């Protein structure tokens with residue numbers, strides 16, 4: 281099992297939007313990560329990063345000038361420039377925000393996507409999609425198999441990779457546990473969010489997000505390594521190993 285973090289873009293925006301209480305006049309440059317999990321038989325992509333066609337002028341590309349008025353996007357390399365996307369066996373989406381699903385169209389449609397049913401349904405519902413700033417253009421049906429799951433899910437059937445329903449940031453947000461490592465997604469943008477609950481000012485449901493953060497905090501306090509969604513201090517590209525303990529895989533006998 282190998283896990284690698286990719287940088288698949290940056291967004292720069294007022295810091296106070298993404299951590300309540302921070303200065304709205306101070307811009308912060310947030311990294312956009314994606315992850316590749318390699319097993320003996322699988323090559324799984326977790327999230328897909330920014331859509332390269334949207335970088336220069338996202339408001340115009342998506343026809344959403346109001347959504348992107350306060351954002352500047354950058355991308356050094358798209359996901360397809362960093363991974364041989366033809367070899368991917370699955371794509372796991374933590375959620376449907378544009379910085380997570382924007383690269384999906386770069387992945388051959390032969391790779392199924394795995395997403396929570398509640399997230400996908402919100403993405404197909406006009407009102408819910410608009411409320412959550414989802415942009416359906418990035419995840420439009422293209423013949424790809426969409427595997428809809430309901431709640432926590434043993435992805436490979438051997439306990440090694442578990443998808444965790446962690447809603448609140450969006451209706452059906454999910455995190456990914458690989459042994460002692462938890463890719464938290466956007467449950468918290470910053471690592472500190474597990475403790476201080478200073479979430480972004482927007483959310484589908486801040487109360488549910490708080491409960492999801494408490495769930496991940498309990499996992500962290502039990503010794504797992506929980507990775508935040510967009511923390512500029514933490515998310516550097518490269519191989520990822522759990523800091524806390526060594527990665528124990530496969531997980532059937534894992535006491536966690």
Ligand SMILES: [Zn+2]
Pocket residue numbers: 375377449466
């Ligand atoms: Zn998000």
